[in-house]
Amino acid sequence: MGRGGLVRAAATTAVVAGTATAVSGGIRGRQEASQQQAAEAQAYEQQQQQAQMQYAAQQAVAAQQAQQAAAAPAPAAAPSNDMMAQLQNLASMHSQGILSDEEFAAAKAKLLG
Secondary structure (H helix, E strand, O other): OHHHHHHHHHHHHHHHHHHHHHHHHHHHHHHHHHHHHHHHHHHHHHHHHHHHHHHHHHHHHHHHHHHHHHHOOOOOHHHHHHHHHHHHHHHHHHHOOOOOHHHHHHHHHHHHO
16 A cells, blocks of 8 residues: 555645645736736826827917917008008099099999909
8 A cells, every 4th residue: 555655645745736836827818918017007007198188289379370360460560550551542643633523432342352
């Protein structure tokens, strides 16, 4: 019985060792998968934050451009002065007799649009 017990003990030890290795390998695999999933979730979160920051920056630039466009001086002031000068010129020509009443009215209508 000495030899049978020794073989049985060796076989039992091999089974226990194999089972322990398989269990520890399974645990390690689950831990690695869990860590990988956490890393992917963190990377996704960072990408979302970057996208939000880029969107906010684009909105800020658009708002700044809108403010600049609203604050820009109106270019209509110069043509208004020019229009006044032209009207005064037409009135002067009309008063001097260079333009008839009809010509003055037509030129004034054309100028005023």
